[in-house]
Amino acid sequence: MQIHITVRQALLFVTILLFRAVSSQVSYSIPEEMAKGSLVGSVAQDLGLDVKRLRLGNGRVYSGDSSDYVELNAERGVLLVKERIDREALCGDTTPCALHFQIVLENPMEFYSVTVEITDINDNAPTFEKAEIKFLISESSAVGAKFDLERAVDLDVGINTLQSYVLKPSGHFLLKLQNHADGTKNVEMVLQKPLDREKNEFISLVLTAVDGGEPQMSGTMQILITVLDANDNAPVFTQPIYKATVSENSAKGTVVTTVSASDADQGLNGKITYSITSTMDEVRQIFEVNEENGEVTLIGRLDYEKKKLFQINVRARDNGGLTDSCKVMVDVVDINDNEPVIKIMSKSTVISESANPNTVVTMINIQDPDAGKNGNVQCFLNEDIPFILKLTTNNFYSLVTEGELDRERDSEYNITVTCSDEGVPSLSSSVTLTLQISDVNDNPPVFERSSYEAYIVENNTPGVSIFTVKARDADWNQNARVSYILEDSSVNGVPVSSYVSVSADSGVIHAVKSFDYEQIKDFQFIIKAQDGGSPPLSSNVTVKILIQDQNDNPPQVLYPVQTGGSMVAEMVPRSADVGYLVTKVVAVDVDSGQNAWLSYKLQKATDRALFEVGLQNGEIRTIRQVTDKDAVKQRLTVIVEDNGQPSRSATVIVNVAVADSFPEVLSEFSEFPHNKEYNDNLTFYLVLALAVVSFLFITCLVVIISVKIYRWRQSRILYHSSLPVIPYYPPRYSDTLGTGTLPHVYNYEVCRTTDSRKSESKFGRAGSQNMLIMDPSSTGTMQRIQNETNILDEPDSPLEVTASLSTYRSLMLTL
Numbered sequence: 001m002q003i004h005i006t007v008r009q010a011l012l013f014v015t016i017l018l019f020r021a022v023s024s025q026v027s028y029s030i031p032e033e034m035a036k037g038s039l040v041g042s043v044a045q046d047l048g049l050d051v052k053r054l055r056l057g058n059g060r061v062y063s064g065d066s067s068d069y070v071e072l073n074a075e076r077g078v079l080l081v082k083e084r085i086d087r088e089a090l091c092g093d094t095t096p097c098a099l100h101f102q103i104v105l106e107n108p109m110e111f112y113s114v115t116v117e118i119t120d121i122n123d124n125a126p127t128f129e130k131a132e133i134k135f136l137i138s139e140s141s142a143v144g145a146k147f148d149l150e151r152a153v154d155l156d157v158g159i160n161t162l163q164s165y166v167l168k169p170s171g172h173f174l175l176k177l178q179n180h181a182d183g184t185k186n187v188e189m190v191l192q193k194p195l196d197r198e199k200n201e202f203i204s205l206v207l208t209a210v211d212g213g214e215p216q217m218s219g220t221m222q223i224l225i226t227v228l229d230a231n232d233n234a235p236v237f238t239q240p241i242y243k244a245t246v247s248e249n250s251a252k253g254t255v256v257t258t259v260s261a262s263d264a265d266q267g268l269n270g271k272i273t274y275s276i277t278s279t280m281d282e283v284r285q286i287f288e289v290n291e292e293n294g295e296v297t298l299i300g301r302l303d304y305e306k307k308k309l310f311q312i313n314v315r316a317r318d319n320g321g322l323t324d325s326c327k328v329m330v331d332v333v334d335i336n337d338n339e340p341v342i343k344i345m346s347k348s349t350v351i352s353e354s355a356n357p358n359t360v361v362t363m364i365n366i367q368d369p370d371a372g373k374n375g376n377v378q379c380f381l382n383e384d385i386p387f388i389l390k391l392t393t394n395n396f397y398s399l400v401t402e403g404e405l406d407r408e409r410d411s412e413y414n415i416t417v418t419c420s421d422e423g424v425p426s427l428s429s430s431v432t433l434t435l436q437i438s439d440v441n442d443n444p445p446v447f448e449r450s451s452y453e454a455y456i457v458e459n460n461t462p463g464v465s466i467f468t469v470k471a472r473d474a475d476w477n478q479n480a481r482v483s484y485i486l487e488d489s490s491v492n493g494v495p496v497s498s499y500v501s502v503s504a505d506s507g508v509i510h511a512v513k514s515f516d517y518e519q520i521k522d523f524q525f526i527i528k529a530q531d532g533g534s535p536p537l538s539s540n541v542t543v544k545i546l547i548q549d550q551n552d553n554p555p556q557v558l559y560p561v562q563t564g565g566s567m568v569a570e571m572v573p574r575s576a577d578v579g580y581l582v583t584k585v586v587a588v589d590v591d592s593g594q595n596a597w598l599s600y601k602l603q604k605a606t607d608r609a610l611f612e613v614g615l616q617n618g619e620i621r622t623i624r625q626v627t628d629k630d631a632v633k634q635r636l637t638v639i640v641e642d643n644g645q646p647s648r649s650a651t652v653i654v655n656v657a658v659a660d661s662f663p664e665v666l667s668e669f670s671e672f673p674h675n676k677e678y679n680d681n682l683t684f685y686l687v688l689a690l691a692v693v694s695f696l697f698i699t700c701l702v703v704i705i706s707v708k709i710y711r712w713r714q715s716r717i718l719y720h721s722s723l724p725v726i727p728y729y730p731p732r733y734s735d736t737l738g739t740g741t742l743p744h745v746y747n748y749e750v751c752r753t754t755d756s757r758k759s760e761s762k763f764g765r766a767g768s769q770n771m772l773i774m775d776p777s778s779t780g781t782m783q784r785i786q787n788e789t790n791i792l793d794e795p796d797s798p799l800e801v802t803a804s805l806s807t808y809r810s811l812m813l814t815l
């Protein structure tokens with residue numbers, strides 16, 4: 001078909017040329033790109049030339065440099081395409097595009113102009129210089145932003161050349177063509193919808209350029225858009241509030257929690273740093289947030305008791321300055337790290353022993369700042385004390401007495417209050433309160449013994465201390481200060497205070513006077529002990545004082561009565577047998593006990609072999625047969641000793657006459673040599689006494705006569721009554737020697753004279769062979785008897801007394 005059309009066109013041009021043949025000019029029009037040898041035109045015919053002529057004329061094409069495209073076929077008289085003709089190469093975009101050449105004939109030389117117009121066919125597609133172009137566009141670019149695109153090129157002309165562009169996919173960008181003054185079109189794409197890198201980071205578009213040819217041709221170019229990030233997203237925490245718990249006292253560096261925020265942006269715009277926003281409190285001294293990873297760590301010490309809950313404001317910030325914030329609520333968990341604190345609220349540490357049960361001693365305050373069980377406190381006291389703890393109000397205990405107090409039993413208490421909480425492990429603490437019990441005068445003084453007996457030896461010096469009574473008072477201080485008071489009483493009608501005194505402070509009993517056992521053997525009185533309390537308490541004790549005998553009295557010889565130098569002799573008949581009782585020494589001792597226990601010993605004797613003295617009874621007996629050779633005068637010295645310590649003694653001289661008749665005795669005794677040592681001393685007294693004696697002698701004669709008469713009468717009574725007559729013993733003299741002391745009954749007859757030499761006594765006798773002559777002028781041993789009987793106040797009134805031992809057991813003295 002193409003060829004048909006071309007032929008028809010060629011024919012049309014030939015016709016025109018024929019019409020113009022006269023001008024020897026011919027034109028043809030052929031499309032470009034015709035195949036080699038294709039007919040351009042029947043030039044011989046169109047020029048009116050004969051083919052022969054052409055052949056002969058050696059017709060040829062003359063065309064400068066374009067001769068290569070078309071050649072002349074002289075044989076056929078036609079022009080043929082010698083070489084492919086590319087209009088675009090030949091003319092570019094110049095239109096119309098024509099080849100101008102001449103056909104030259106020789107013989108004769110003639111030439112004809114031929115013009116061959118080359119018409120365009122759509123043999124070129126629009127093309128872009130690059131297959132793709134790249135853009136970097138910020139996501140923050142505003143709508144309406146323009147971006148230049150490259151144009152496409154289509155070598156064809158006219159309708160075959162570039163007609164329009166298409167951009168696909170559409171959405172973010174629109175194409176906009178801009179017509180320039182030179183007729184070229186500029187291609188731009190315009191942002192019509194905001195970009196979001198976070199949604200679409202890479203956008204790929206295809207720009208297609210199309211021409212208007214038939215068939216249409218096109219070229220494409222890829223547009224690659226990279227959306228650049230803009231900091232259009234703020235960081236966002238994963239939670240608005242984070243909750244965490246951490247135990248108090250946790251170590252530094254403990255991670256409490258981790259906060260996390262995200263940022264959709266990229267790179268630096270998405271790089272988050274964490275920080276704690278400024279707060280007034282001390283949170284920043286305690287917590288730290290890692291700015292890179294959001295770890296919240298502990299850098300300070302947590303004390304539940306100071307703060308239980310922390311609120312940390314954490315901010316996340318990206319590099320572009322966008323922020324978000326969150327709260328971290330940290331609950332501090334209690335640890336049992338506080339022991340209970342015990343406070344004793346009163347300062348007083350003294351309570352009276354008379355305090356009633358339930359008396360409040362003190363209040364005690366307990367504090368444990370820990371929470372829950374860790375702060376639940378139980379308190380108790382040490383055991384075995386009369387106190388209890390009572391819970392009064394929360395955390396307050398009162399310490400009260402539980403029973404009676406007695407200072408005398410326990411004067412102080414160490415009260416230990418121990419409190420422990422219920423934590424695991426439990427913590428406890430304790431406080432010790434020393435409570436003093438003050439004294440009340442509730443105890444009377446108590447004597448160490450219920451009664452006292454004390455001894456004092458007679459003849460004490462007045463004022464000597466006898467004994468000490470002691471009373472103790474269990475109370476304290478003044479209440480226990482004991483004074484001793486002698487209670488008034490009387491002893492034998494005399495106030496006791498004249499016997500003894502008591503030292504109020506010391507309780508020492510002093511003798512006020514010297515005691516005589518022989519007068520008073522014991523007495524008793526009451527001492528009161530009184531304390532210094534108010535009112536005072538007292539108690540009594542009986543004190544009995546026993547006076548002890550002292551050997552202060554020597555034995556007293558009652559018989560034989562000592563006459564000094566005078567002669568009293570016992571008669572011993574020469575016919576006396578062994579064991580003949582010569583006489584009996586009778587002595588008494590007013591002391592008592594051992595001090596009055598007498599013993600008799602022979603101290604000296606003319607002939608020791610003849611006599612002995614009974615140690616116990618004082619009986620003097622012969623121990624061998626008396627012979628004629630024995631002297632008439634025998635002198636025995638008997639010592640009477642008591643058993644006291646030291647012992648006291650008395651001596652008695654017993655003269656014994658060994659003779660059968662009284663005159664024999666007298667003759668012997670008248671020559672009895674005087675004791676020389678007495679002679680000198682006595683001479684003076686004898687002379688002096690002589691005058692007195694002379695006077696008394698007369699008196700004595702009268703007495704003797706009276707006595708004789710009296711005795712005569714008396715002896716008659718005696719014979720009738722047959723009563724034994726025994727010597728007189730002092731009333732105090734009990735029969736210590738037993739009834740054996742005086743086994744015989746004696747009857748004495750005494751004549752008292754001041755002159756022992758001249759006086760003589762005649763003893764009446766009943767059933768006794770003994771005869772005694774004695775001189776009672778030595779009255780020393782008889783003093784007591786005189787004092788007690790008052791009988792001998794008048795020496796001139798002799799008495800003859802008889803008594804019956806068996807009837808009265810009393811002693812009688814016959815003078």
Ligand SMILES: *[C@@H]1O[C@H](CO)[C@@H](O)[C@H](O)[C@H]1NC(C)=O
Nearest residue numbers: 410411412413414415432434
């Ligand atoms: C109380 O404690 C003190 C000091 O430890 C001690 O001297 C005292 O003897 C104690 N008293 C009692 C009654 O235990």
Ligand SMILES: *[C@@H]1O[C@H](CO)[C@@H](O)[C@H](O)[C@H]1NC(C)=O
Nearest residue numbers: 487488526528538539540541
């Ligand atoms: C002590 O003795 C006195 C006098 O005998 C008497 O009045 C008093 O009541 C006695 N006191 C006591 C505690 O026995």
